[in-house]
Amino acid sequence: MSDQQPSESAKRSLGTRLKELRLDAGLTGIELARRCGWHKTKVSKLEHGPQRPTEEDLRKWATTCNAQGLIPELIATSREIEQMWSDYKRRHKRGMKLLQFQAMDLYAKSKLIRVYESLFIPGFLQTVEYTKAQFTIHARLHGLPLEDVEEAAHNRMARKKFLGTGAPMFTFLLEASALSNNTGGLEVMNGQLDYLKEVSSLPYVSVGIIPQGRVRSLYPGEGFYLFDESLLKQEFWSGAFQTSRPENIAYFLRVFAALRDQAVFGSAAREEIEAARGRLQET
Structure with missing residues (x-):
């Protein structure tokens, strides 16, 4: 996982949009600031990102640029940007144990x-032993209480109740390398790979593996979750x-469609799982 915050590009896009409105109105930054009653440097800060616009700033900007009709769109964009990025310090205020229940309504x-x-097995497909090993790494990285790992891992298992029910349906795509990144040791990984094979046979659950060495039409990238066609979630080193x-x-x-085209399913996917087991045993 990289340490870049994707919300930064959205902030820059909003700043660029504001600049375009100003230029379309034929205003310099100094003139726009004067008309809005701001310090002369504020326009540059809002356009280039160091300062986030308030909703009142957006209303003044659009009104001064004769673009009042865009006020709802600009405010909606700004509000979404505010919710885009959540660093782990903020997310962990509820603690690892309660965090596992946070998205249950979304799943439902x-x-x-x-x-x-x-990079790793998705949470829906993890065994409790694999989850404990992953959470131990995570707790040490972020300075969280190790004594919470056991309960947090068991709480994560609650989401498995959705698997195989059709409400929702699932499609998982995994890089073959995610199967052989050793999390917790050989015994934990053997149990995890056994469970992965088991769950891949459930109804309403599709598990695809992108084999190592396959000629790529799209390179591997950051993991992500898509909920219907309405919400995207990603996790990075420092936040979500x-x-x-x-x-x-x-x-x-x-x-996702391009990655799916590179994946194998069914018996071919189970062969990839066994190939990953073999790579682990060789290390």
Whole structure:
């Protein structure tokens, strides 16, 4: 996982949009600031990102640029940007144990959940032993209480109640490398791979593996979750990103389709799982 915050690009896009409105209105930054009653440097800060616009700033900007009709759109964009990025310090205020229940309502109302992972087994498909090993790493990285790992891992298992029910349906795409990244040791990984084979046979659950060495039509990338065609979630080293912007959803739907075209399913996927087991035993 990289340490870049995807919300930064959205902030820059909003700043660019504001600049375009100003230029279309034929105003310099100094003149726009004067008309809005701001310090002369504020316009530059809002356009280039160091300062986030308030909703009142957006109303003044659009009104001064004779673009009052865009006020609702600008405010909606700004509000979404505010919710896009959640650093782990903020997310962990509830603690690892309660965090596992946070998205249960989202899972329940979704009809189709698409998941791509390149580094590890997705949470829905994890055994409790694998989850404990992963959470131990996570707790040490973020300075969280190790004594919470056991309960947090068992709490994560609650989401499995959705698997195989059709409400929602699931499509998982995993890079073969995610199967052989050793999390917890050989015994834990053997149990995890056994469970992965088991769950791949459930109704309404599709598990695809992108084999190692396959000629790529799309390179591996950051893992992501798509909930229907309405919400995208990603996790990074330092926090989590989410967006409902239609252009972002459309982009990741195309990415998912391209990755799916490279994956194998059914018996071929189970062969990839066994191949990963073999690689682990060789290390």
